[in-house]
Amino acid sequence: METAAFGVHASGDPRTLVLCLGNDILRDDGVAWAIADALDEAASKSPTPNPQPPATVKRSALSGFYLLDELTGWDRVLVVDAVRTGQHPPGTVLSFPFEALGTEAGPSPHAVGLPTVIRLGRQTGVPLPSWIHIVAIEADDMESFVEGLTPAVEAAVPRAVDVIRSVLAHAPALANAPA
Numbered sequence: 001m002e003t004a005a006f007g008v009h010a011s012g013d014p015r016t017l018v019l020c021l022g023n024d025i026l027r028d029d030g031v032a033w034a035i036a037d038a039l040d041e042a043a044s045k046s047p048t049p050n051p052q053p054p055a056t057v058k059r060s061a062l063s064g065f066y067l068l069d070e071l072t073g074w075d076r077v078l079v080v081d082a083v084r085t086g087q088h089p090p091g092t093v094l095s096f097p098f099e100a101l102g103t104e105a106g107p108s109p110h111a112v113g114l115p116t117v118i119r120l121g122r123q124t125g126v127p128l129p130s131w132i133h134i135v136a137i138e139a140d141d142m143e144s145f146v147e148g149l150t151p152a153v154e155a156a157v158p159r160a161v162d163v164i165r166s167v168l169a170h171a172p173a174l175a176n177a178p179a
Contacts, residue, residue: 015075015174016055017129018164022082023061027146028090028139028153031160032080033059035137038161055168067117068126075174076131078167079114080160082139082153090140091152093159095167098132133167135160 018039024030036057055078060070071077079098088094101115112120121128137160140150149157 016168016171017070017074017077018055018057018080018168019070019077020057020059020080021061021063022059025145025147027141027144028137028149029082029142030147031082031137031139031149031153031157034149034154034157035080035160035164038157039164042161064112065117065120067114068121068128071118071121071128071132072126074129076133076171077129078133078135078164078171080135080164081137082142083136084139084142088138089152090138090150091156092138093156093163094134094136094138095163096134096136098134101134131172133171135163135167 018036020032020036022029022032024033036059039057058070060067062070083094098114098118101113118128118132137153137156139153148154
């Protein structure tokens with residue numbers, strides 16, 4: 001499902017995407033969708049027509065090579081997702097450039113991560129974004145088949161929205177963008 005955010009016209013910015021990945025019936029795996037809802041709500045309540053750099057918000061449950069379809073044709077993509085690193089308490093909001101993800105391959109061609117998808121897509125000439133940034137929220141429970149976030153992850157949603165707004169406000173200018 002695609003929605004406009006940040007006071008953008010209904011079609012959104014055709015060049016900047018906030019891609020919210022997850023599954024809202026797997027507990028904390030739905031945090032990106034909750035963040036998309038919060039972005040939409042903030043945009044609808046904004047008193048100014050364009051409070052942020054324009055972006056289109058999209059929710060997706062896709063993974064692996066199917067992500068190529070989500071990423072193709074955008075100049076900039078900010079990916080929002082739940083992670084479990086075990087290195088941070090649940091609810092920690094992490095923000096980093098795509099290049100910081102590394103290049104670890106998945107266990108099979110059917111279970112590949114974003115770094116492998118991007119690398120193989122670029123090697124084969126798929127028109128992928130020149131700028132990709134990640135905002136990840138440390139999850140507690142991504143296995144329970146239940147709607148709703150754990151308390152720590154739910155509390156992180158407003159912080160993640162603020163981080164996303166800041167990252168987009170400081171993103172590099174697009175080529176041929178109006179000054």
